[in-house]
Amino acid sequence: MIEQILNNNHNIKIKSFLGDGAYDSNENFKYLKEKRIRPIIKVKRNSIISTKNNKIRNREVGFQIRIIINGRRKKESMDKDGSLKQCFHL
Numbered sequence: 001m002i003e004q005i006l007n008n009n010h011n012i013k014i015k016s017f018l019g020d021g022a023y024d025s026n027e028n029f030k031y032l033k034e035k036r037i038r039p040i041i042k043v044k045r046n047s048i049i050s051t052k053n054n055k056i057r058n059r060e061v062g063f064q065i066r067i068i069i070n071g072r073r074k075k076e077s078m079d080k081d082g083s084l085k086q087c088f089h090l
Contacts, residue, residue: 002035016040029054 005012016038019028024043032039033056041060049058049065 002031002037006035024057026052026054026057029057029060032056 002014002017005014014035014037017023017032017040019039019041021042021044023041024047028041029039033054039056039060041057043057043061043064047061047064049061053061
């Protein structure tokens with residue numbers, strides 16, 4: 001999807017990507033890093049910080065763990081059910 005946007009609109013710069021848990025994979029985090037797009041992806045509940053994970057994915061796991069520890073249940077960008085909406089920031 002990102003490739004289509006970038007290929008069809010050469011003047012557009014995507015700054016960040018919001019995605020739900022379906023986009024939580026090391027491959028997606030690596031791809032977004034290569035494209036210099038900030039990933040904002042809800043990681044799976046049982047995610048841990050690991051040396052096998054992409055550095056940026058580990059940062060997001062840590063961030064979301066801190067949110068849970070601090071007692072905040074939702075990010076501002078989450079829906080009422082706690083899932084992130086998929087969207088692009090141009």
